[in-house]
Amino acid sequence: MDIAEVSRLSGLAPSALRYYEKIGLIQPNGRKGLRRQYAKKIINKLNLISLARMAGLSLNEIMTMFNESDELSIDRYLLAQKASEIDVQIKRLQAIRDSLNHVASCPQSDHLQCPSFQQLMKSVKPCSP
Amino acid sequence: MDIAEVSRLSGLAPSALRYYEKIGLIQPNGRKGLRRQYAKKIINKLNLISLARMAGLSLNEIMTMFNESDELSIDRYLLAQKASEIDVQIKRLQAIRDSLNHVASCPQSDHLQCPSFQQLMKSVKPCSP
DNA sequence: TTACAACTTGAAGTCGGCTTTAAGTCAAGG
DNA sequence: CCTTGACTTAAAGCCGACTTCAAGTTGTAA
Structure with missing residues (x-):
């Protein structure tokens, strides 16, 4: 070829x-x-x-x-490790998605203060982009 | 500050x-x-x-x-759209994770031919990196 | 008052993963 | 045999999101 x-x-x-x-x-x-x-x-x-x-x-x-x-x-260990990293990433994305949905549906301009939003932000913060 | x-x-x-x-x-x-x-x-x-x-x-x-x-x-529509894009991304990541786990656990060198792997690859392919 | 750490600036550099460019080579069909 | 389109190369360019650099300024503690 x-x-x-x-x-x-x-x-x-x-x-x-x-x-x-x-x-x-x-x-x-x-x-x-x-x-x-x-x-x-x-x-x-x-x-x-x-x-x-x-x-x-x-x-x-x-x-x-x-x-x-x-x-x-x-290194199957490496691969499995990558797989679990992806799992972590998936969980982060789920939290981010939930945050986005919250922001999209919450009509207050101060929803940044909203406890549930703060909670979401916390679960998302640990890792940087 | x-x-x-x-x-x-x-x-x-x-x-x-x-x-x-x-x-x-x-x-x-x-x-x-x-x-x-x-x-x-x-x-x-x-x-x-x-x-x-x-x-x-x-x-x-x-x-x-x-x-x-x-x-x-x-644009709440944009945000909701982003949220659903993330959903898609999550599903892709899940397929990728499953593929990785398959590769990590399948001892054959020709697992690339393995039907279940091919199936996973297909579900992953549509989007490029 | 003086030292100096912490700020300021614009410009250039970095990163990975390619793509683009310009100039050249060549296998194969007519 | 000749054309031509598909290949070849090295080097430079691109992207976003910053970081680093060199040189200059300044708020503040001693």
Whole structure:
């Protein structure tokens, strides 16, 4: 497969694929002339990368997930830890959503003083953006 | 209150407060000499700003939430819409978390092919990072 | 009065994750 | 064989939200 095909199948721009290669995250199988040729299994790897990106992992973190043979050599503990971080994030988002709904429905301009709002803010504050 | 006090109470760096002022998001009450002096209610505004930031709103979006008197002049529809966007985000995060847990617990290297994983990936794909 | 910590400014720098640009190369169809 | 569109490169640019820097000013305690 050439880069356009990989781009189409993975949903990642060719420039992103070249970027991933530059930082050592992926490797083409070889070249035909100058052109990169990829094995099909790269798609799986890219899907996994996308998943990890969406989970909030940085590309550097993601690099530690694969060994030289492109197999997952995951620190499963790290992954489980990430999963629970996401759980925390979910709870924060729920609190934020509730706060937004409160602000949206409370007609007072001083709802900032409203006990329930204050409570929500507290549950949200601990982590910064 | 001077800027250090506001920083302490709001959890925002002085440089961030100056930045917010530069883009027109906040205003000090006045100056003592060169130094900014803030009214206490700025803390409420800053808390609200932090909340909105955590909810994923940009500073530009946040600016539209206040009128000239620093009162919330919210497009409540916009807020409710944001709240439901967050709901979507929560559902995505739940799917991502489930995917991570799957990857972390599935010992096969080809779990990428595993139907349940494929299913999770699908539910996660629609939105890009 | 003097020292000095804490403020002030505008401009430039940082971060990650790409995208864009400009200039060049080349595989493959006609 | 020639064209051409898809690739190639290195380097620069972009985004938002700040932070850092260098140089200057000033409120306040001693």
